[in-house]
Amino acid sequence: MFYNFNKIEEVKIRLRSAEGHICEVEESAALMSSFIRSMIEGFNEVTEVSLPNINSVVIEKVIEYMRHYKDKDPPIIKKPIISSKMEENTSAWDAGFIDADWNMVVDLMTAADYLMMIPLRDLCCAKMACKFKGRSIDELRAEYHIENEFPSEMEENLEFQHPWRLE
């Protein structure tokens, strides 16, 4: 008997999104997610995983990440970040991958947290930190629609204790 291993097709995992769409991904790539790994290892012959918290767009994005880092380790982002630009903190591919709007990054992060994909989660965290870097207190409040909860006395006290924050 002679087996041609190249011709054997890789098992594909089907990921069902919140809308009910099914996205297929190679098993070796899907194993990046600790959640999917535990599902496959826990239940034999599992080929479909439902992800009710994640929409199809985000799943597609996650699959793209999985496929890119299927055979190699993702780069580690140094803490704390050096610059507010992602290109200076991580690889060019990662910076291009995460270059998306705020809502997309938030969804991607929640998905990475749910799927237990630590490298993707760290990438999202770094992206968000880049958005915080170099911003003043008022800018942060305005951008994320946060009201000033501190009473005026406390604000004055803060200014007195740390006058350099006004500079």
Next chain:
Amino acid sequence: MLSLFNKYLARMQLDHPIFGNKDIFMLILAYLEGEDLYSCQCVCFAWRETIKSNPVLEVRLLRFTMSESNAIIDELRKRPTEEQKQYQTDVNFDLSFNRLSMIPKFFPKPKAALKNISKDKIAKTDEKLGQWNEFINYFYVYARNKGFSIKKKRDFEREEDYRAYEKEFNQIYSEYANHISETRRREKMEVEKMQMKKACSLKNFPMLKQGTIRDIISAKYRDIMLDLGTTFHIMTDFRYFNIPSSNASKVSETNKEGKS
């Protein structure tokens, strides 16, 4: 009370999927440091609580605040050294200016210094000052008698007039000084005469016409000299030590022979 507590709880929690999730938000903040972390702390209560709940973040924040406050302390330390230079007084400043605060501590205090001064010294200085005032007052009288009016520099419009007046003034002043010295010398002579008179009257000595201290001493020791007679004269008069000329030539010849 319960409503207040609920408000407090509401402040501590956010509905945002990221900011509301403390674990995830902590991971984001882990990528920040320094001023960025500090500004995040000042945004709202929830963010502050998130930072304070993580010891790593809190230590990072404290390190930043410490470094900033140390920098300000260094600046403040530099300031007094610059201000100290301003306290240096001008050398040509009026001496009446109170410099007691600038006198070093090892100097005696003014009250203690005054205690050390004896009353005699004060009396002497007062006497000298009185003499000087008298001297000046007499000068005014002397100048007036001579027909010279004393003026000030501001009374003159021209510089040449003032110089001419100054020359005249100096001349009058020197005349006055000579006059004063002469009168004092006369006064002194009179005092000496009076003393002589007193001394002679006590010792029953005849009054000397031109009495000096030398004459007084010679008069005092006259009796002793008379008692000693010639012996006193031999001891004092060098002529008695001279050898006669005939004997002296003999002595010289014998000395020459001995040497040869």
